[in-house]
Amino acid sequence: MRSTRREFMKTAAVSAVVAATSGGAVAETVLRPEPIRWVKSVCRFCGTGCGVMLGVRDGRFVALRGDAKHPTTKGLVCAKSLFLPKIVQAKDRLKVPQIRKNGVLKDASWDEAMELVASKFAESIQKHGPDSVAFYGSGQAMSEESYLANRLFKGGIGTNNVEGNPRLCMASAVGGYVTTFGKDEPMGSYDDIDHAKVFFLVGSNTAECHPVIFDRILATKQARKDVLVIVLDPRRSPIAEIADVMLDPKPGFDLPVFHSMAHVIIKENLHDPDFIAKHCQFKIVKDGKPVNVSFDDYVKFLEGFTPRKAELQSGVPADQIVEAARLFAKGPTMSFWTMGLNQRSRGVWANNLMHNLHLITGQIGKPGMTPFSLTGQPNACGGVRDTGSLCHILPYGRSVKKAKHREEMEKLWGAKPGTIPPKPGLNTIEMFRALARDEIKAMLILTTNPGQSLPNASVYRDAMGKPRPGKPFICVIDAYPTRTTELADVVLPAAMWSEKTGVFGMSERRYQLHPKIIDAPGESRSDFDVLLDFATRLEEKGVVPKGYIGGKFKTTDDIWEEMREASRDTAYDFRGITRERLRNERGVRWPAPTPNHPGTSRRFVKGEDPILDAGPYADNTLKPGEIKFYAAPKFRATVWLRPPLGPSEPPDDEYPFVLSTGRVLEHWHTGTMTMRARELRRSYPECFCEINPKDAKRLGIKNGSRVKITSRRGTAWAKARLIAGPREGMIFVPFCWEDDPSLINRVTIDAYDPGSKQPEFKICAVKLEKA
Amino acid sequence: MKWCPEFIVWALLALWLTPSCGSDGCWGSDKSKASAEAEKPAAQPAVSEEAESVPAEVVSKPSEKPPTAVSAAKPRQEKPRKPAARTADTPRVQDKSKAKRKPAPKPKPAAKPTPQDEEFALNAFPPTLSDTKQHRKAWRRNDCLRCHETGVGAAPEVRHKGMPDLLKVAKCRSCHVFEPGKKPTERKRPPIDAGFAEFAFPPMIPASAEHRKAWRKDDCLLCHEDGLMGAPKVRHKGLPPLTLKAKCRTCHVQVRVLDSDPKRH
Known part of the structure; x- marks a missing residue:
């Protein structure tokens, strides 16, 4: 802050006069440096969703500390979060739009850049149809932004080519939850950490990737001596330090270990026959179709996975498998996993087998008993999975394949009936492959860095940036220069999370508001504003119906109202999570259908999950504490009999x-x-x-x-x-x-x-x- | 009713000074600096600054001061010392005692550091070490980076930009000289993180062998809980109790290698 001598003198003189008349209190305030104002918010990094307090002074973001009042993270944060003030105010933030001219990105005005982006998209849609354009979003954008982009592309332009980077990290977890329980997202919450006695950590370097969760596990283990930790991971990451049982299978060969643990549990009568009889069904895929089988068939299937046989397949000693199985069954067991299970060519199957263990032991829906998938981004859950911003889904558990679901969303969005195609769009890898074939003509990339994060990156970097006749048009919206902005035709500078107001939905279904505390640098704008501008220009060019988005929403508060309404009569119902509530409270876990509902700690449990009390899934015959998997076929969760296939590219003599x-x-x-x-x-x-x-x-x-x-x-x-x-x-x-x-x-x-x-x-x- | 006499003084001062200020005068500008310099006696700042920074024992025993090349080179980065101030029989001590009887003068706003101050390691000779308890201890153990690599305890971080890589790993004593009796400079160097709240960021952990060992075993508290081996004791006041049970690495990052990419500063 720069002040002139004259200004200072005047301030001093005024202060003296004020002091003389008011007893000095005000004058002291005037001359002291402005105190830090602390604002409640949520961390920008992983899906743990740590509550943070942001310190603002003189319009600058000067500090960050953990929010001790936060109900689940209790003031804990990690080093990354603590350095966010520096990150947000980095010198090389993008500040003005840039357009590539003669191979070089050059500064441009917003109007020039936006007009170019809208023209390229409109031209492509008019010449090659709606499926010639695509949107690639992020689990780091706000829920409102992902929802708006999804609304624009699926209901406005009429393409399901809507994807996001959660496809690279969470899609298998989604597949696992949906194929086993009928609906996505964990049923438990972080509350279960305090009740669990056994933690089963699989393919998760929790100590480094979710340090606050790990700290809570560690604190539980330190506080209670009977708490045990089982780790299943081919790499001894720092969590191995606290492992009581360490299972390190050959990479990609953990499926036999899961089956073998199930074998031991059933053979030693450690399973829960009542729970299985009441809540489970068994399925196997034959000729590409799922077929129901019996519990006995399952037991017979598991005969192929005795600990000794599993040892031969996985490399994990048989006695360790037996020990892990016994501990798991003893419980209460809470399982955590991340990319070690998900980023696999058999990721969904691995997720299924994890759920199998919980189902056969009945360790679901009770304190400390839950299979819990941790997420790596702050809003992969709330922003992409829940808002349906992937190529095959629609908001809040709806599918593009179901006519009823498409109709519901078209009606709510005010789209012309039949606009949303019934066929899923291109998934992330196929979308970038289509880009390489020049079939996708224009792509909008928001808050993500596929130029570095996609596998086999050279191919897709060429697809995005290699000059060639008919090269697709790439627009990237980001706050920093990245390995993707260097490939773009237009780069739009984005506001960071502390420079805009929106909602993040973290791993335990908690929706939390992060308010704007400072202005974005230069000419940067929020992704929400950019998307509104983009939609309005597409309306003007006739490729989106007039008034479909333009004029309907001014702030993210407006679109939040529509999102709440979109959750009506779904398993996600969060109509009770009003904007005002989010401003006052430290997040609310959905479902929360009414403004006075406190949020749900455990889904599918009568007395805790409000979805079982009213609405299409209501069942008043249940007693409090009873479980009903209301979204699953016949209300039964599925125990899958999956073959123990290995990775797609196992090592060989040439690549050992x-x-x-x-x-x-x-x-x-x-x-x-x-x-x-x-x-x-x-x-x-x-x-x-x-x-x-x-x-x-x-x-x-x-x-x-x-x-x-x-x-x-x-x-x-x-x-x-x-x-x-x-x-x-x-x-x-x-x-x-x-x-x-x-x-x-x-x-x-x-x-x-x-x-x-x-x-x-x-x-x-x-x-x-x-x- | 609580009165603030300082404000009255400032107000009177303001009314007196305002007509003489240029309309474009602002803090730190050359013009205002020049006028401030013109208002005070030329020799006074140097004398008063040195009187604060040189202890009486050293002044009375000038022969104990080691005649190092570095100390001889001092004037290049600090204001020239008055030769008279280095002996006991100069009137400086008397001035100091007189000053005690007089009411303390109002502290003037600190002069804006010049670019040379900021890049002192580049443009001048390596700074000498002041004679403090911490420095003596660190000197014996060659453990300077414990503080100066990490910025802990407000120690200026080493900024050896432009130096060959070899020098980054050399011992500090190769270039820096310990100066017995030297008091820490009172000049404020601009902190690297100016603009952020003080103590906003947890101190970094140095890359010393001991710290690397502790890092692997996660037993930082072995030394830092009780101050063993002179380790600073942990002071996690105001943090929730759970944090104390958490792993140190959750919040504290360890320096692995000095910066290799200056473009990212």
Whole structure:
């Protein structure tokens, strides 16, 4: 702040006069530096949804601290969050729109840039039809923004080519919940942490990727000596430090372990026959179709997975499998998993088998008993999964394939009947493949960095940026320069989360409001404003019906009202989560159909889940505490008999190592934000490759030396870090660094799960050499 | 009714000074600096500054001061010292005692640091170490980076921009000289994180071998709980109790390597 001497003197003189007349109290206030004003908000990083207090002084975001009053995170935050003030105010924030001219991005006015984007989209739609354009969004955009984009593309333009980066991280979890329970999203909540006695952590480096959840688990374990932790992961990540039982299967071969645990549980009569009889059904896929089978068939199927047989398949010692199964059944057990299960070509199946264990032991819907999928982004749940911003779904559990659901949304949106196509759009990988074939002519990318985050990245980087005749038009909306903005034809500067007001929905179904506390730098605008402008221009160009969006919404508050209404009579019903409530409370967990409903800790439980009290799923014959899987066929959750298939690209003689990618605590995803905080960058300034010391010795690789990682798709370089973390024959490389040699996603495989369409980031075959 | 006499003084001062100020005069501008300089006696600032910074024992025993090249080079980065101020028989001590009897003068606004201040490590000789308990301890253990790499305890962070990589890993004693009796400078260097709230960011953890070990074992509290080996004790006042049970790494990040990409500053 710069003030003149004259201004200061005047202030002092005024202060003195005021002091003389008011007793000095006001004058003291005038001369003191402005105190920090603390505003309640939610963290911008992972899906834990930590409550934070943002400190504002003189119109600047000067500090962040944990919100001790937050009901679930209780004031805990991690290092990434603490450095958000620096990240938000990074010097290299994008501040003005840019248009590529003669191969170079040059500053432009908003009007010029928006007109160009709208013209390109309109031209493409008019010439090649609605399916020639696409939207690729993010689990980091606000719920209102994702909902608006979904509304525009599906109900306005008439294409289901709407995708988002949760396809890369959460799609298999969605597939698992939907195929087992009939509806997406966890049924339990963080409250269960306080009641669980056994934590089953699978394919999740909770200590680094969800540190606050890990801290809560750790605190529970420290407070109660009977709390045990089972870890199932081929890499000994920091959570292995607290593991009582550590199962490290060969990468991609954990399905036999799940089946074997089920085998032990049933064989030792540790299962819950009453729960199974009342709430479960058993299915197997034959000739591409699910077929009902009996419990006895399931038991017979499990005979192929005795601990000894599972050991041969997975490499996990039989006695450890038995021990883990016994502990799991003893419970109360809460399971957590993330990308280790999801980013697989059999991700949905792995999720199913996780649910199987909870179902056969009846460990669902009671305190401390729940299968809980953790999410990696702040709004993958609320913003993309719940708002239906993926190519096959519509808001709040609806499907594009169901005529009734399409009609409901067309009516609510005021779209012409028949606008929403009945066929799902292109999933993320197929969308970018279509871009490479120039079939998609224009794409809008919002708040995400596919130029670095997509698997087999070289191919898709070329698809987005390689100059060629008829190259598709790419518009990127982001707050920072990234490996994707460098490929774009138009770059629009976006406001960050603290510069706009909106809702994030985190892992435990809690919707939380983050208010605007500061102005965005330069000419940056919120994604919501940009999308409104874009929609209005498309209306003017005649490719979206006039008045479909333009004039209907002025702020995110307006669209929130429509979103609440869209949840009516669905399993998500959050009509009671009003804007005013969100401003006053520290988030509310849906379902919450009325403004006085406190939110739901456990779904499917009579007395806790309001969906069982009123509406289409109501059942007043149930007693309090009884469970009903109201969204599942015949109200029974499905125990799936899945074959134990391995990864799509197992190691071989030419590529003998398995590469697995992931994160470190201090960096988040592609590092777009965390690399902007000097301290966080210094903590991990360069890419590293974890190698088992036995492998390193065999290859003559020393700690700190450069290694070359090559797959059938590409090459990356990193610094060797010898650590007995990955099992032999496996290496681990985080994907947070953007420089070309470290871009590990040039190496990863873009094969995907046939059910969830989620790519198999976790497993691909590579060879390792000294660089 | 509570009165604030300072404000009355300021108000009177304001009314007296306002007509003489240029309409474009502002804090830190060359013009206002020049006028402020013109208003005070030329030698006074240097004397008063040094009187504050040099302890009486050192003044009375000038021969104990090591004649290092670095101390000889001092004038290049600080204002020239008055030779008279270095001996006991100069009137400076008397001035100091007189000053005690007089009412303390109003502190003037601190001068805006020059770019040279900010880049002192680049443009001048390496700064000498002041004689403090922490510095003596760190000097013996060659443990300067514990504070100066991380910025803990308001220690200026090392900014060795433009230096060869080799120097980043060299011992601090290769270039920096310990100066017995030297008091810490009172000049405020601009903090790297100016503009953010004080203590907004948790201190970083140095890259020393001990810290690396502790990091792997997650036993930071072995030293930091009771102040073992001179480790600063944890002071997590105001944080929820659960935080104390959490892993230190959740909030504190460890320095691995000095910055290699200056473009990202």
